[in-house]
Amino acid sequence: MAFLNLTRAPLILTALILRGAFAAFDAVAQQKPVSITDGCQQACADLDTIFGPASALHYPSNDPTFTIWDAKQAAVTPACRVEPSNVADVTQILAILTRHWCTFAVKGGGHSRAVDASNSVGGVTVDMGRLDVIEVAADRQSARLGAGLVLREAYQGVEAEGVSFVGGRVASVGLAGYTMGGGFSNLTPKMGLAVDNVLGYELVLPNATVVNVTYESEPDLYFALRGGANNFGIVTHFTVRVVPQGKQLFAEKIFSSNYTDSVLAEAHRLTTSLANDTDMAYWTRYAYNQSSSTYVHSLSMAYLQPELEPAVFAGVNAIPFESSTQKVDWMSNIATDVPFGLRHLFTTLTYTPSAELDARIYSIFREEVAAVAAAEGFAPSVVIQPLHANAIRAARARGGSALGLESPDGGPLTIALLTFGWSSAADDAAMYAFAESFRARSETAAREMGLLNRFLYINYCKEDQDPFGGYGEENKQRLQSIQAKVDPEGIFTSSGLNRGYFKLR
Numbered sequence: 001m002a003f004l005n006l007t008r009a010p011l012i013l014t015a016l017i018l019r020g021a022f023a024a025f026d027a028v029a030q031q032k033p034v035s036i037t038d039g040c041q042q043a044c045a046d047l048d049t050i051f052g053p054a055s056a057l058h059y060p061s062n063d064p065t066f067t068i069w070d071a072k073q074a075a076v077t078p079a080c081r082v083e084p085s086n087v088a089d090v091t092q093i094l095a096i097l098t099r100h101w102c103t104f105a106v107k108g109g110g111h112s113r114a115v116d117a118s119n120s121v122g123g124v125t126v127d128m129g130r131l132d133v134i135e136v137a138a139d140r141q142s143a144r145l146g147a148g149l150v151l152r153e154a155y156q157g158v159e160a161e162g163v164s165f166v167g168g169r170v171a172s173v174g175l176a177g178y179t180m181g182g183g184f185s186n187l188t189p190k191m192g193l194a195v196d197n198v199l200g201y202e203l204v205l206p207n208a209t210v211v212n213v214t215y216e217s218e219p220d221l222y223f224a225l226r227g228g229a230n231n232f233g234i235v236t237h238f239t240v241r242v243v244p245q246g247k248q249l250f251a252e253k254i255f256s257s258n259y260t261d262s263v264l265a266e267a268h269r270l271t272t273s274l275a276n277d278t279d280m281a282y283w284t285r286y287a288y289n290q291s292s293s294t295y296v297h298s299l300s301m302a303y304l305q306p307e308l309e310p311a312v313f314a315g316v317n318a319i320p321f322e323s324s325t326q327k328v329d330w331m332s333n334i335a336t337d338v339p340f341g342l343r344h345l346f347t348t349l350t351y352t353p354s355a356e357l358d359a360r361i362y363s364i365f366r367e368e369v370a371a372v373a374a375a376e377g378f379a380p381s382v383v384i385q386p387l388h389a390n391a392i393r394a395a396r397a398r399g400g401s402a403l404g405l406e407s408p409d410g411g412p413l414t415i416a417l418l419t420f421g422w423s424s425a426a427d428d429a430a431m432y433a434f435a436e437s438f439r440a441r442s443e444t445a446a447r448e449m450g451l452l453n454r455f456l457y458i459n460y461c462k463e464d465q466d467p468f469g470g471y472g473e474e475n476k477q478r479l480q481s482i483q484a485k486v487d488p489e490g491i492f493t494s495s496g497l498n499r500g501y502f503k504l505r
Contacts, residue, residue, distance in 0.1 A: 036079045036122045039100040043124060044080035046096050056083040056130070066127075068110040069172065071343045072425075073119045078105075081125040087202060087210055087236045093126055094234065095208040098489070103497050106234055109150045109174020113344045114463050116500035118177075123497070128176065131236055136161040142199055143242045147176040147235050155332035164245035164331055166194040171335035179238060180229055181459035182403065184385065184415075186248065186302040186331070190278040191241070192394025195226045195401055200239035203232065206487040210236075215398040224482045227402035227471065229458060231483050231492050231504045249303040249310065250334045251326035259319050260286075260297055261359065266315045267299060268355040271386040271412050277312045278390060279304040286362050287381035288369050295366065302334075342377055342421030345431060347439045348460035350387075350453040350470075351446040352407065353414045358384055360445045361416055368438045372430050377423030380434075387413040402479055404472035405455055413453055416442065417460045435462055458502060467502055480504045 044059070051057040058066065058081045066081060068074045079102070084090045097104050103123030110118045119125050128148035134157030135144040143158050143165060152171035158164055166185040168178050183194025191197055201213040203221070213221045224232055255263050263284065270282055281302040288295055303310045306328045309317060327334070351357060365382050372378065387405070389412050395401045407413050418438050422431050439462070446452035456470035468476045483492070483504045490496040494503040 037102065040079040040102040040123050043096050043100040043102040046100070047080065047082050047093065047124070050092060051082055051084075051089070054085075056085070057081070058083075067340060068107070068119050069338070069340050069344070070111070070113050071341055071423075072115050073110065073112065073117065075425075076115060076119050076121045078120040078125040079123055081127050083127045083130050085130040087131075087204065090126070090131075090204045090234055090236055091208045091210060093124075094204055094206075097124060097497060098206075098208065098491060101497065103499065105498065105500050106230065107174075108147055108176035109172060109178070111170075111173045111177065112501060113346055114501060118500070120500075126234070128174075128234075128236075133237065134158065136163060136242065140242065140244070142239050145175055145238050145240060147174075147237060149175045151175060151178065152332050152335050155330070155335065158242055159245075159330050159332055161242075162244060162246070163242040165240045165242045166191050166197045167331070167335075168194070169335055171332075171337050175238065176235055177230075178459065179240075180225065180227075180235065182227060182457055183459075184387075186281045186304065187243075187245075188391050189275065189281055189388045190304070190390070191243070192391045192397075193401075193403075194240075195403075196391075196394045196397060197241040198226070198238050199241060201225050201235050202237040204234045204236060206233055206489065206491040219399055220482050221486070223399055223402055224479055226400075227458070228468075228479050228483070228504070230498065230501050231479070232486055233492065245304065245331075247306045247328050247330055248334070249301070249305070249307055249326065249328050251301045251308075251313075251324065252298055253301075253316065253319075253321040254296060254298045254323045255319060255321050257295060257297065259321075260362065261355075262319050263297060263299055263316070264355040264358045266319065267358070267384070268353055269315060270312070271353045271388070271414065274312050275386070275388050275390070275412060277310075278388070280310065280312045282313075282316075283383055283385035284358075285381050285383050286365060288365075288373065288378075290373065290378050293373070342379070342423060343425070343428070343431070344419070344421045345435050345462065346460045347418045347435045347462040347465065348457055349416050349439060349443050349446060350455045350457065351414050351416070351451040352453065353386065353412055354449065354451055357446055357449055357451055358414070358416075361442050364438060364441045364445065365418070368434055368441070372427075372434045375422050375424070375427040375430060377421060378427075379422070380418065380420030383417040383419060385415055385417075387415055402471055402475050403455065404470070404475040406472075407453065413455065415457050415460070417457075419460075436464075461502065468504060476504075 105120035107118040131146035131148035133146040166187045179194045456467040458467035
């Protein structure tokens with residue numbers, strides 16, 4: 001491949017992440033009106049000439065249909081928003097942006113919590129929503145999916161052919177970001193993470209040329225795209241593995257606090273001694289209900305067969321519960337909808353499975369919630385889910401992913417996610433401090449028990465976490481080397497043009 005070999009004085013960014021009590025990432029400051037550079041004004045003018053006639057170029061003063069999940073991102077002002085329809089459009093857009101040295105963000109589904117990740121602060125937002133192709137191969141072994149799809153759209157398209165793919169559980173999440181960060185699924189215990197079931201990528205490189213990336217054709221880039229996020233260009237299409245799949249079970253049970261230990265013990269059994277049933281997936285959620293000042297503990301169960309009471313969940317079903325829902329349906333209908341309009345934050349840690357540590361994390365959660373429970377619109381929860389040993393093994397296929405997954409004795413891991421929303425920017429500092437304190441205390445507890453794992457699931461990370469460091473130093477250095485090779489100008493770096501989300505350099 002030929003890459004641009006241009007030189008440009010690097011732009012200098014100072015990254016400031018504040019820690020400690022009431023310390024926060026400067027999300028509020030990033031939402032203030034920004035000065036749109038002459039380069040971005042000219043880039044928008046050039047884009048308007050090409051895309052305006054197709055109603056695919058929008059200025060913020062007249063863009064009423066644009067929506068994005070996180071209110072922090074919704075509050076920023078780009079210079080303009082452009083909607084490519086195909087890979088040729090993306091190459092034109094990227095060439096114009098680099099020619100005028102205009103910053104940009106790429107929006108798939110737009111579920112990032114970080115400002116500037118999928119809606120540009122003063123630059124151009126490249127909205128991929130029109131890249132929505134769904135093509136199931138004649139042999140029904142793979143499907144070509146556009147990077148602008150959200151998961152419900154992708155499910156609906158492939159289900160029409162009687163197949164499914166390794167996709168997520170939230171309907172409006174974008175296929176692209178979900179997949180490139182890893183991708184938990186009801187199919188993960190059987191097939192691995194979403195990123196381990198991508199057979200090929202159509203990628204627009206930083207020099208605005210197109211390359212089709214497979215393990216056979218571009219092994220370095222194929223490795224890098226399996227966990228390296230948005231550091232190597234813009235993915236326009238994925239070729240993913242599909243498998244026959246009909247309707248499946250989804251069930252959820254809500255338990256009183258009296259049975260928390262019983263639920264966690266049974267969940268631990270599902271992760272360890274019952275994990276050979278790969279039709280089974282589960283996750284627990286421990287949530288604070290602000291309106292009632294109470295905590296709700298639930299366990300969600302999925303089963304790939306149309307069975308209402310599969311034997312593997314007999315232990316869960318034997319625990320007294322307060323309420324229960326269950327249905328057998330297509331995944332496109334099981335995938336949940338989430339409300340728009342709140343400010344959101346995630347943070348995460350990984351550890352060797354332990355019901356005792358799960359309970360300790362719940363206790364830390366309650367203690368930390370107490371300090372900020374009155375924040376307007378506050379809706380926090382801790383989600384705990386397993387990464388089964390079979391899924392960890394799947395990450396080694398076709399040269400291995402960048403994730404660097406390792407577990408003691410080849411066993412499973414547990415991924416804990418703190419996820420929450422709130423309403424007011426005035427509470428940003430308190431919310432970031434809440435997340436930081438919860439994570440620090442949870443990591444300390446896991447470390448003291450000898451259970452903390454280095455891996456950080458990038459789709460759940462807070463801005464000040466280092467997911468690439470969690471992949472292991474060898475993988476991180478390899479990613480940085482590949483990134484420097486394909487992007488010598490540093491367009492997809494923290495001092496370049498595409499600065500949002502997690503950067504390798």
